[in-house]
Amino acid sequence: MSSRRESKPKKSGLSNSKAVNSPSSSTTSSSKQFPEISIDGQSSPASSSARSKLQYIYSANLHADADRSKENVTVTVRFRPLSPRELRQGEEIAWYADGETIVRNEHNQTTAYAYDRVFGPTTTTRQVYDVAAQHVVSGAMEGINGTIFAYGMTSSGKTHTMHGDQRSPGIIPLAVKDAFSIIQETPSREFLLRVSYLEIYNEVVNDLLNPAGQNLRIREDAQGTFVEGIKEEVVLSPAHALSLIAAGEEHRHVGSTNFNLLSSRSHTIFTLTIESSLYGENSEGEAVNLSQLNLIDLAGSESSKVETTGIRRKEGSYINKSLLTLGTVISKLTDGRATHIPYRDSKLTRLLQSSLSGHGRVSLICTVTPSSSNSEETHNTLKFAHRAKHIEIQAEQNKIIDEKSLIKKYQNEIRALKEELEQLKRGILTIPQLHDIGEDDIILLKQKLEDGQVKLQSRLEQEEEAKAALLSRIQRLTKLILVSTNASQSSRLPQRPGPRRRHSFGEEELAYLPHRRRDMTLDGENVELYVSLKGNAETGCDTLKEEKKARKNGLLNWLKHRKRDSGMESMMSASDKSSGNKSNSTPSTPKSGSKKFNVESRLSQSLFTESSLCMDLLSDARRHREVPENDYLGQETPLTSLKAVDQIDLLREQQKILSGEVALHSSTLKRLSEEAARNPQNEQIQDKMKRISDEIRGKNERIALLEKQIADSITVSSNMEKSEISQSTVAELVAQLNEKSFELEYRNL
Numbered sequence: 001m002s003s004r005r006e007s008k009p010k011k012s013g014l015s016n017s018k019a020v021n022s023p024s025s026s027t028t029s030s031s032k033q034f035p036e037i038s039i040d041g042q043s044s045p046a047s048s049s050a051r052s053k054l055q056y057i058y059s060a061n062l063h064a065d066a067d068r069s070k071e072n073v074t075v076t077v078r079f080r081p082l083s084p085r086e087l088r089q090g091e092e093i094a095w096y097a098d099g100e101t102i103v104r105n106e107h108n109q110t111t112a113y114a115y116d117r118v119f120g121p122t123t124t125t126r127q128v129y130d131v132a133a134q135h136v137v138s139g140a141m142e143g144i145n146g147t148i149f150a151y152g153m154t155s156s157g158k159t160h161t162m163h164g165d166q167r168s169p170g171i172i173p174l175a176v177k178d179a180f181s182i183i184q185e186t187p188s189r190e191f192l193l194r195v196s197y198l199e200i201y202n203e204v205v206n207d208l209l210n211p212a213g214q215n216l217r218i219r220e221d222a223q224g225t226f227v228e229g230i231k232e233e234v235v236l237s238p239a240h241a242l243s244l245i246a247a248g249e250e251h252r253h254v255g256s257t258n259f260n261l262l263s264s265r266s267h268t269i270f271t272l273t274i275e276s277s278l279y280g281e282n283s284e285g286e287a288v289n290l291s292q293l294n295l296i297d298l299a300g301s302e303s304s305k306v307e308t309t310g311i312r313r314k315e316g317s318y319i320n321k322s323l324l325t326l327g328t329v330i331s332k333l334t335d336g337r338a339t340h341i342p343y344r345d346s347k348l349t350r351l352l353q354s355s356l357s358g359h360g361r362v363s364l365i366c367t368v369t370p371s372s373s374n375s376e377e378t379h380n381t382l383k384f385a386h387r388a389k390h391i392e393i394q395a396e397q398n399k400i401i402d403e404k405s406l407i408k409k410y411q412n413e414i415r416a417l418k419e420e421l422e423q424l425k426r427g428i429l430t431i432p433q434l435h436d437i438g439e440d441d442i443i444l445l446k447q448k449l450e451d452g453q454v455k456l457q458s459r460l461e462q463e464e465e466a467k468a469a470l471l472s473r474i475q476r477l478t479k480l481i482l483v484s485t486n487a488s489q490s491s492r493l494p495q496r497p498g499p500r501r502r503h504s505f506g507e508e509e510l511a512y513l514p515h516r517r518r519d520m521t522l523d524g525e526n527v528e529l530y531v532s533l534k535g536n537a538e539t540g541c542d543t544l545k546e547e548k549k550a551r552k553n554g555l556l557n558w559l560k561h562r563k564r565d566s567g568m569e570s571m572m573s574a575s576d577k578s579s580g581n582k583s584n585s586t587p588s589t590p591k592s593g594s595k596k597f598n599v600e601s602r603l604s605q606s607l608f609t610e611s612s613l614c615m616d617l618l619s620d621a622r623r624h625r626e627v628p629e630n631d632y633l634g635q636e637t638p639l640t641s642l643k644a645v646d647q648i649d650l651l652r653e654q655q656k657i658l659s660g661e662v663a664l665h666s667s668t669l670k671r672l673s674e675e676a677a678r679n680p681q682n683e684q685i686q687d688k689m690k691r692i693s694d695e696i697r698g699k700n701e702r703i704a705l706l707e708k709q710i711a712d713s714i715t716v717s718s719n720m721e722k723s724e725i726s727q728s729t730v731a732e733l734v735a736q737l738n739e740k741s742f743e744l745e746y747r748n749l
């Protein structure tokens with residue numbers, strides 16, 4: 001990975017590379033040996049005046065210590081084979097690849113041009129990609145803007161090179177695949193990728209991802225030129241990005257010409273915007289790398305000699321005009337004396353201004369046909385390519401130190417939402433400070449208790465809905481940020497080992513994959529490219545619903561329901577597990593992917609939490625006497641309304657919970673005694689039974705104590721307001737006795 005991420009000085013790197021098969025071996029003139037004679041146009045590189053016009057995109061946010069290295073535009077030439085039609089017409093070879101870097105004219109051997117690399121007609125697009133595109137893509141993944149474009153006359157092979165087909169995927173699908181592979185190979189960073197796709201047709205900018213986005217305006221701000229209102233889509237996988245391209249292609253203007261059945265009638269720009277930041281806890285405050293990778297398939301220049309009429313002629317003249325402007329801009333950029341660069345003369349050059357003016361890496365792939373009938377057009381392309389070679393660029397990393405980037409925005413939002421969620425959870429479990437209740441306040445408190453209970457119920461429901469909404473927002477945002485599956489996944493959403501949606505390359509995608517990486521992606525775990533948490537969201541919602549239902553119906557009712565539905569066996573296991581799970585109270589955190597388990601473990605947590613809560617409330621109630629009214633029905637937490645509780649009700653609540661626990665233990669005891677009968681020698685069972693019997697005894701003692709306290713409280717109350725309270729107390733006692741008799745019945749099952 002490290003070698004991939006180093007910036008490559010193009011000239012030396014390319015000319016020394018032997019990775020690509022010598023294209024000359026496949027040209028018709030390969031047998032001829034020519035001396036390395038004067039190469040036309042080997043003039044000095046562009047002067048600095050070209051660079052004085054630099055307009056840096058994101059300049060306002062540039063980090064002072066950005067990496068800088070002076071480079072030239074990478075210029076390569078790709079020959080396509082003679083087409084069946086050209087062969088039928090008996091066309092001859094006019095230009096050929098002489099070795100790896102020279103294009104020579106068959107009829108005039110002194111006319112030759114040198115480039116970074118020349119590809120013969122049998123070179124595959126993947127080989128072209130490795131030399132002409134890979135360094136631009138890897139640079140873009142490191143924060144260096146990149147632009148790759150194919151230039152050439154109509155039918156010379158631009159679309160074949162940039163898009164390709166199923167058998168021979170083009171630079172665009174290869175670059176997309178590579179970008180995701182780089183994410184996979186970079187566990188130390190997290191990425192956010194988005195794409196846009198536009199065409200310039202007859203000097204009108206259309207959004208190919210949004211059919212409604214027609215005739216869009218090009219605007220300019222301190223950060224450079226941009227298309228107003230263009231749709232950007234966050235992409236999560238190569239398949240996702242490729243499907244967007246395919247959908248966009250449907251809207252591209254294509255038409256049949258004399259030369260090409262499927263001729264591109266518009267220039268297209270596919271832009272991949274890449275943001276990345278350090279992955280992990282320490283990423284806060286860290287600069288974000290932000291870059292754009294522009295992959296451009298230009299429409300082909302057409303010879304003025306070609307007879308066209310109507311719509312094709314109109315298209316052709318727009319295409320030629322914009323390509324002419326592109327040529328002029330490139331000439332001026334390489335001419336040290338030029339003071340004005342006419343970027344504004346065409347939409348194409350306006351949009352390419354940032355790239356051409358020297359910011360970021362640029363690779364120009366010129367496609368040519370060797371045929372003699374197009375010799376002049378090929379010569380024009382070769383001259384254009386040669387001029388472009390002298391444009392100087394600065395490859396520098398864009399670092400954003402402010403919070404403007406989308407990835408930072410998402411990260412901050414995720415962080416804030418998680419904090420909010422934590423507060424919410426704490427709020428639900430927080431025990432409000434309850435002061436001891438004076439006897440005078442009991443009637444008032446009773447009223448408030450009733451109001452409070454109603455409020456509490458609706459607050460709980462609201463809070464649970466809010467929690468579910470927060471969780472799903474966190475999950476949605478988290479899903480958009482891509483991390484390598486090599487990175488530790490545990491910190492993304494802690495304690496969420498539930499089901500994950502994984503992306504695997506399908507056969508169709510593998511067809512596009514650079515074979516260099518195929519082994520890696522086919523191999524086991526590496527097949528996954530990103531992690532999604534959708535499955536958890538669903539599980540979380542289900543369990544939240546269960547929990548909500550449980551709260552609504554009351555724990556005891558829920559116990560009854562559970563007993564009917566699943567028997568005591570599962571309760572027992574929940575009870576057993578609860579002891580080790582007390583601190584893990586996140587309501588929608590699946591522990592093992594089993595919904596049953598989640599509900600059960602939460603039940604026992606709830607029992608624990610609520611039982612300790614009541615104990616604390618009681619002891620607090622005894623410590624304090626003053627109860628300010630505002631404390632009872634405050635708004636901060638859902639349980640604030642519980643402050644309006646009266647002592648008798650609290651004691652009863654506590655009693656019910658303890659009874660529920662006793663019921664659970666009794667059932668366990670019953671099961672264990674059956675087991676003990678089958679295994680009389682098993683001491684472990686005996687120990688367990690003893691421990692549970694002790695617990696039941698302890699709890700029964702506490703229940704008896706509570707009964708006494710209730711009776712005492714009732715006596716005190718009745719002394720105070722005998723006439724008013726006695727009736728209701730009797731009714732409550734009857735209700736309490738009913739509950740108790742059910743619990744005893746339950747316990748004895």
Ligand SMILES: Nc1ncnc2c1ncn2[C@@H]1O[C@H](COP(=O)(O)OP(=O)(O)OP(=O)(O)O)[C@@H](O)[C@H]1O
Nearest residue numbers: 080081154155156157158159160260263264299300
């Ligand atoms: N290197 C190549 N090897 C094999 N076939 C090729 C190659 N390049 C181009 N072709 C074939 O030549 C034909 C024309 O290519 P393509 O459509 O890519 O040209 P183009 O430059 O995009 O044309 P236009 O500007 O009119 O859109 C296609 O049938 C394509 O498959």
